[in-house]
Amino acid sequence: MPVKVDRDLCIGCGACTGVCPTESLSLDEEGKSVCNEETCVDCGACVATCPVSALSQ
Numbered sequence: 379m380p381v382k383v384d385r386d387l388c389i390g391c392g393a394c395t396g397v398c399p400t401e402s403l404s405l406d407e408e409g410k411s412v413c414n415e416e417t418c419v420d421c422g423a424c425v426a427t428c429p430v431s432a433l434s435q
């Protein structure tokens with residue numbers, strides 16, 4: 379299962395995109411994080427990194 383992004387909480391800092399080992403996270407046109415469900419391996423690294431707890435598994 380890919381991580382879920384709470385778009386109301388995400389501040390678009392980009393921290394999660396830098397820690398993902400499979401480069402599954404990117405910022406969309408609104409500056410919110412989006413997860414590629416095809417490549418996410420559910421490692422949890424991004425969840426632990428987000429400063430505003432916008433990501434969950």
Ligand code: SF4
Binds near residue numbers: 400
């Ligand atoms: S759970 Fe792991 S693989 Fe999936 S988006 Fe987060 S850092 Fe990337």
Ligand code: SF4
Binds near residue numbers: 391
């Ligand atoms: S680390 Fe959190 S706040 Fe920053 S872009 Fe990722 S989901 Fe959004």
